[in-house]
Amino acid sequence: MTVNLASKIQKFQFKNLFLNASGVHCQSKEELDDLRHDQFSGGLVTKSATPNSRFGNPLPRYHSLPAGSINSMGLPNEGFEFYLDYVTHAKMQKPMILSVAGMSKDEDLDLLHQIQNSDYQGLTELNLSCPNVIGKPQMAYDFAGSDQMLKEIFAFFKKPLGIKLPPYFDLVHFDRIAEILNQYPLSHVNTINSIGNGMWVDIESEMTVLKPKGGFGGVGGSIALPTALANVRALRQRLNSSIDIIGTGGVTSGRDAFAHILCGANMVSIGTQLYEEGLGSFRRINKELSEIMERKGYHSLDDFRGKLKIM
Numbered sequence: 001m002t003v004n005l006a007s008k009i010q011k012f013q014f015k016n017l018f019l020n021a022s023g024v025h026c027q028s029k030e031e032l033d034d035l036r037h038d039q040f041s042g043g044l045v046t047k048s049a050t051p052n053s054r055f056g057n058p059l060p061r062y063h064s065l066p067a068g069s070i071n072s073m074g075l076p077n078e079g080f081e082f083y084l085d086y087v088t089h090a091k092m093q094k095p096m097i098l099s100v101a102g103m104s105k106d107e108d109l110d111l112l113h114q115i116q117n118s119d120y121q122g123l124t125e126l127n128l129s130c131p132n133v134i135g136k137p138q139m140a141y142d143f144a145g146s147d148q149m150l151k152e153i154f155a156f157f158k159k160p161l162g163i164k165l166p167p168y169f170d171l172v173h174f175d176r177i178a179e180i181l182n183q184y185p186l187s188h189v190n191t192i193n194s195i196g197n198g199m200w201v202d203i204e205s206e207m208t209v210l211k212p213k214g215g216f217g218g219v220g221g222s223i224a225l226p227t228a229l230a231n232v233r234a235l236r237q238r239l240n241s242s243i244d245i246i247g248t249g250g251v252t253s254g255r256d257a258f259a260h261i262l263c264g265a266n267m268v269s270i271g272t273q274l275y276e277e278g279l280g281s282f283r284r285i286n287k288e289l290s291e292i293m294e295r296k297g298y299h300s301l302d303d304f305r306g307k308l309k310i311m
């Protein structure tokens with residue numbers, strides 16, 4: 001039996017459901033080319049672009065944890081023009097998602113105006129959840145502000161647009177954000193960004209492991225999996241069926257990807273594990289997911305997507 005891992009976001013067809021998580025292996029042209037040519041990833045997401053290139057926060061700004069990672073990269077990127085040019089002109093092997101993150105609402109609107117006025121016809125994702133830029137709050141925790149912003153965006157933006165959300169931790173917050181998002185013609189939501197402002201301590205040196213922001217950073221990897229699954233599930237239960245979901249967070253194996261799909265993910269992205277293991281992680285996780293599906297007699301992702309049973 002062969003299984004089919006094809007999936008889509010709106011009209012965009014992906015040969016398989018795996019993406020890199022934005023931020024991992026997607027900053028430079030070489031990294032983007034690697035992803036574009038890798039036959040075991042279905043698509044790619046760019047590093048979130050700011051209007052101008054940025055070095056980001058001081059080092060050390062990434063640390064491996066026993067079951068994940070903590071980072072405070074601070075939006076290092078090559079600048080918006082570089083990424084817009086890449087996704088517009090690179091010879092396509094697979095669909096690409098242009099991630100953008102202005103440092104303010106005005107910058108977000110300006111970036112989206114530029115995309116609207118460009119030749120780019122692909123998917124865009126607005127990152128409303130970066131936890132690591134000093135003085136820049138995670139927009140998606142401000143419900144009224146996010147609503148207002150989306151209202152202003154969709155007054156002019158007519159291309160496919162999704163947003164990257166931070167994790168929510170209260171059922172009332174899922175209700176509230178879904179109620180807002182359901183008012184807009186979003187292509188997708190990508191959930192979750194890293195769990196913001198965690199802390200890790202090296203007890204020998206008695207120091208933080210990250211330099212920026214006094215050691216606070218976004219937590220990802222296995223430890224984030226339960227939070228990620230909860231967010232995919234809770235949003236799938238609440239969002240209009242027209243809004244697709246990219247499940248991000250804690251995927252290290254085919255089992256984790258299978259769980260994301262059961263919770264309702266259309267696509268699944270790999271962050272910390274891709275960083276730690278490299279591009280080979282796509283091949284391995286593909287194979288593991290295929291084996292689970294074969295064992296269960298599933299031919300396609302639709303056979304079990306969103307069909308999580310409750311006890």
Ligand code: RRO
Pocket residue numbers: 023048071072073074075076101127129130131132133193194218
């Ligand atoms: O660059 C970062 O520090 C970063 C970003 Br923009 C983000 O959205 N999520 C994250 O964990 N790190």
